[in-house]
Amino acid sequence: DAGVIQSPRHEVTEMGQEVTLRCKPISGHNSLFWYRQTMMRGLELLIYFNNNVPIDDSGMPEDRFSAKMPNASFSTLKIQPSEPRDSAVYFCASRPTRGQDRSAAFFGQGTRLTVV
């Protein structure tokens, strides 16, 4: 398995533009997480899904942020409009909820977002 795949790896955009980050979880994993990492705030959970259903989105900072998981193999995190303070590395992770290794989450390489 190729692991959790995120795209793009890097994104530079102008303030006010819409940004869409993409994630393909590991096949068979039922839980998917979006995290944001910054120097100031460390690693923050934004939202997580179980079986494609959003369970907890209390970490989503504002209405400008939205996440979807239309099927088990794809999720998006959208920021509209983007602001410079959204600049961070965004990680997607997936985790099985059945089987022997159901506890460990596996992370993608991250998307480094820069909003200028």
Place this chain on the structure above:
Amino acid sequence: AQSVAQPEDQVKVAEGNPLTVKCTYSVSGNPYLFWYVQYPNRGLQFLLKYITGDNLVKGSYGFEAEFNKSQTSFHLKKPSALVSDSALYFCAVTRNNAGNMLTFGGGTRLMVKP
């Protein structure tokens, strides 16, 4: 609510010396505890976990961690550090094993000097 504290922003050790990266947690019920490592410009990699059983857990790259329920700690250890161990280490906790969110500590930067 659940939380994780990593009291040290940075740990410095000499190569060949033992290392310890500290982690304490707070969670209702039985904790499930994890350590992850992050190398520059990379995602987080799973190192080890504690779910139940022996308090001493062995993981990847020679790392181990000791679960101490009375002290609510899960410190990461390695008997002999390598320069290549230099990275950012994150401790994480969740409440059960079935999809609950992982809460991460702030991370500890480990620097191993030759």
